[in-house]
Amino acid sequence: MQINSTSLFSLQVYEFWTFSTPRIRMLLLCHALTVAVVQTFIFSENRAFARNINFYNVRPPLDPTPFPNSFKCFTCENAGDNYNCNRWAEDKWCPQNTQYCLTVHHFTSHGRSTSITKKCASTSECHFVGCHHSQDSEHTECRSCCEGMICNVELPTNHTNAVFAVMHAQRTSGSRAPALHLPVLSWAFMLLLM
Incomplete structure (x- = not known):
């Protein structure tokens, strides 16, 4: 009778489980359940984090732009x-x-x-x-x-x-109306008072 590697492994697991003490079996079972719970928690946290991405706050990286605009x-x-x-x-x-x-x-x-x-x-x-x-x-x-x-x-x-x-047309610097600055306005006001 020939025993392949899968059968040998199954036989070893069966012998270990059958002849080990109940305490060892309980520890192994607790360990397996703990690993399963931790993995489930980690995967659910990552999934919840991924589902909460706010695409309105996405900002492209500050790499150089290939051309203006x-x-x-x-x-x-x-x-x-x-x-x-x-x-x-x-x-x-x-x-x-x-x-x-x-x-x-x-x-x-x-x-x-x-x-x-x-x-x-x-x-x-x-x-x-x-x-x-x-x-x-x-x-x-x-x-x-x-x-x-x-x-x-x-x-x-x-x-x-x-x-x-489309966004509102933005004025270029050449088409902007000239802005009066505060010093010019104050000087004109002083002339009126004299």
């Missing part, structure tokens, strides 16, 4: 949900020919996300924002574009948030 977007391709899309988004600068962050959200008639794509986009890619319902597949596609550093946190779900959101 550089920006980053959350980026993912066909993700299953918004949380995982944002959490595992690539951290890279958008190409110079893009100005906006695009989000495309596909979901069922019950509101369950089926596909999420986020990326850097050009102006032409942002012309088709809004929601479109497909009669054939009973799915809805909502698209939104935004301007700014990692601005595409949320998903578009209806016509009120599936929009093209």
Whole structure:
């Protein structure tokens, strides 16, 4: 009769368990339960911490920008949900020919996300924002574009948030109206009093 290594190990465990004292068995059982409880606690803590990421406070690292007015977007391709899309988004600068962050959200008639794509986009890619319902597949596609550093946190779900959101035009230093400084104003006031 030949005994393979698995059978030999099983036999040794059986003999140890059968012939060891109840006290040793109790200590081993307590040790195994303690290890299991500690591992469960550690894994649940890490999961709870990961689920509580605030994507609105995400700040890109202070690495040098590749060109003036550089920006980053959350980026993912066909993700299953918004949380995982944002959490595992690539951290890279958008190409110079893009100005906006695009989000495309596909979901069922019950509101369950089926596909999420986020990326850097050009102006032409942002012309088709809004929601479109497909009669054939009973799915809805909502698209939104935004301007700014990692601005595409949320998903578009209806016509009120599936929009093209741009920041207010900022004045350049050449187009700004001249500002009167306090010393000039005080000097003019003194002239009036004389």
